[in-house]
Amino acid sequence: MVRTTVVGNYPRVGDTHEEQRLRRAIARHDLGEVTSEELHNAERDVVRDILREQASAGIDLVTDGQVTWTDSQSHLARGLGGIEIDGLVRYFDTNTYYRQPVVVGPVSWRSPILVEEWRAAQSASKRPVKGVLTGPVTLAELALDKHYGGVRPLAFDLAKALAQEVAALQAAGARHIQIDEPILSRRPEQIDLVRETLGPLAASKGPAELSLFIAFGDVAKIYRRLQELPVDVLGLDLVQGAKTWAQIKRRGSSKPLVLGLVDARNTKAEDPAALAARVGELRGRVDLDAAYLSPSNGLEFLPRAKAREKLSVLAKAATLAEAGP
Amino acid sequence: MTALPTTSVGSLPKPDDLVKARSKAAKGGLAPAELRTLEEKATREWIGFQEQIGIDVLVDGEQYRGDMATYFAENLEGMAVSGLVRSYGNRYYKKPIVVGEIRRKAPISVDWFRFAQGLTEKPVKGMITGPYTMMDWSFDEHYGSREETAMAFARILHEEARDLEAAGATIVQVDEPALSARADELPLVVRAVGAVTKGLKAKTILHTCYGNYDEIFSYLNRLPVDQLDLEMSNSGLDLLERFAQEPLRKEIAFGVVDVHSHVVEPKEVVVERIERALQVFGPQKLTIDPDCGLKTRTVDEAKGKLRVLVDATRAVKAAHGIR
Numbered sequence: 001m002v003r004t005t006v007v008g009n010y011p012r013v014g015d016t017h018e019e020q021r022l023r024r025a026i027a028r029h030d031l032g033e034v035t036s037e038e039l040h041n042a043e044r045d046v047v048r049d050i051l052r053e054q055a056s057a058g059i060d061l062v063t064d065g066q067v068t069w070t071d072s073q074s075h076l077a078r079g080l081g082g083i084e085i086d087g088l089v090r091y092f093d094t095n096t097y098y099r100q101p102v103v104v105g106p107v108s109w110r111s112p113i114l115v116e117e118w119r120a121a122q123s124a125s126k127r128p129v130k131g132v133l134t135g136p137v138t139l140a141e142l143a144l145d146k147h148y149g150g151v152r153p154l155a156f157d158l159a160k161a162l163a164q165e166v167a168a169l170q171a172a173g174a175r176h177i178q179i180d181e182p183i184l185s186r187r188p189e190q191i192d193l194v195r196e197t198l199g200p201l202a203a204s205k206g207p208a209e210l211s212l213f214i215a216f217g218d219v220a221k222i223y224r225r226l227q228e229l230p231v232d233v234l235g236l237d238l239v240q241g242a243k244t245w246a247q248i249k250r251r252g253s254s255k256p257l258v259l260g261l262v263d264a265r266n267t268k269a270e271d272p273a274a275l276a277a278r279v280g281e282l283r284g285r286v287d288l289d290a291a292y293l294s295p296s297n298g299l300e301f302l303p304r305a306k307a308r309e310k311l312s313v314l315a316k317a318a319t320l321a322e323a324g325p
Numbered sequence: 326m327t328a329l330p331t332t333s334v335g336s337l338p339k340p341d342d343l344v345k346a347r348s349k350a351a352k353g354g355l356a357p358a359e360l361r362t363l364e365e366k367a368t369r370e371w372i373g374f375q376e377q378i379g380i381d382v383l384v385d386g387e388q389y390r391g392d393m394a395t396y397f398a399e400n401l402e403g404m405a406v407s408g409l410v411r412s413y414g415n416r417y418y419k420k421p422i423v424v425g426e427i428r429r430k431a432p433i434s435v436d437w438f439r440f441a442q443g444l445t446e447k448p449v450k451g452m453i454t455g456p457y458t459m460m461d462w463s464f465d466e467h468y469g470s471r472e473e474t475a476m477a478f479a480r481i482l483h484e485e486a487r488d489l490e491a492a493g494a495t496i497v498q499v500d501e502p503a504l505s506a507r508a509d510e511l512p513l514v515v516r517a518v519g520a521v522t523k524g525l526k527a528k529t530i531l532h533t534c535y536g537n538y539d540e541i542f543s544y545l546n547r548l549p550v551d552q553l554d555l556e557m558s559n560s561g562l563d564l565l566e567r568f569a570q571e572p573l574r575k576e577i578a579f580g581v582v583d584v585h586s587h588v589v590e591p592k593e594v595v596v597e598r599i600e601r602a603l604q605v606f607g608p609q610k611l612t613i614d615p616d617c618g619l620k621t622r623t624v625d626e627a628k629g630k631l632r633v634l635v636d637a638t639r640a641v642k643a644a645h646g647i648r
Contacts, residue, residue: 023417088413300412303407304408304409
């Protein structure tokens, strides 16, 4: 049977008045009209809603939707020593932005960044909640480095710092931890650096299952090298990265795969039967019992109602794949 | 046309009463005709301001547009508008969706062009959101291919450009902020923009901003327009050195004020930027403008930035004896 998971972020705001309470809370907090604690409660409420939406759709391995993250780069970077946060930069080929981390000194881990958020989410969910971290190479490549004089030494120090975060997450009880390295879809030549920097993270994972997810493009040219990485599970964007599909079909996979077949960047809903048939094409090449079906990246690029629809498509496709030949 | 002319990129901030009226109208609390009256008033004021400070090529200020892609989407058949999507932080927007064959029911921006041009003797630019940006910033539930979608937008935007020209526009600007989204699609940008500008007698401009210019540089001379309008100040004028090595075979509109900063640049700073631009481009090929649309600034900040741009250009022209 094929299980289902999501990649990370999820729309925090929807189109109804009720679904916009976090938007209002943030605006009022900015004006000093609500306390940080009230804002925090509003965030936790939305996390509970998002966990409920994933559970009722039938998603097996869920996330907290990264509701408290301002963006994929600055949320983690803000918690680390040696980094300041600067102006807005476009995030890959999306029409969204991140605040750019500026590295001004040696990077250090000070205290857990994600653990409280993970714990709160897990306590509100019967299903396992996956901890998600942006990987050291993507963080390093998208930052402005004023200290190290190169991506490589910066990525190594980020890996050391994030390894402590991984250790803290698994000590808190997280049994699924995902590292995002979308940069590999743009700079496949960084595969060696990704392999080396995953080392410290893998060494800190304890009993947790460590996965790597690569969004925003294909990894066809480095597909074989991905199999050598020190992770338990490989997650692939197979929509924007459709070219990777032929590699999977030809070479199979020694690692369990997260198959990002549901388009997380378009509102058009896929036909679950067609998706199930595609999953079926991998039978015999990939261990489907260990595989997950997922969106191609975080669902936050979609309106909330469309994100819900995609969750339901995912779950239906997985059920059909299970029943299939 | 005078040498070293001044212009602005397109959008200008909306006055507070118009912002409030738009939000009221969106909730059905204000009749379209009443909103239109306020939009016309704001347009009249911006045309008056541009004339008063002595800008050479005017814009209507887009007082009647919300998001630049959604505005065109709302006026096309085959398009819908999605629920809220986050752009950054606590900011959200409604993204266009292509749900069927894209068709133009009627000219979209021509009426506003006529209104604005009727207020001034100086040229007003016709403003179109480009086909590649319309595609990249919309969900596609119909065509199933980025290329087909972009070319479908190009066909109807070509009709819009022809209608603007027929209404008297001597300059048509195509805005392509998404130009550098995917380097491997630059040939598509060239083709789609070409399909919009093909056969136009009007002078054509392509505006883009905040991209990775390294990747797009080799395409700049291939873009089928007469003038490129580029953000230069926000990126520290790095591009100038490259142009000194590999000349641009087109006119350039050169951004000399940063639209993302609240601070109005001192005149000396703007003068220095213009002087640096003049070292690479002749005054006949060089237009002076802000980096990008000014709509995210306050009315006062935008006015301050336009004023300093005009003052600095005058000072440079006087110093060089340029008329």
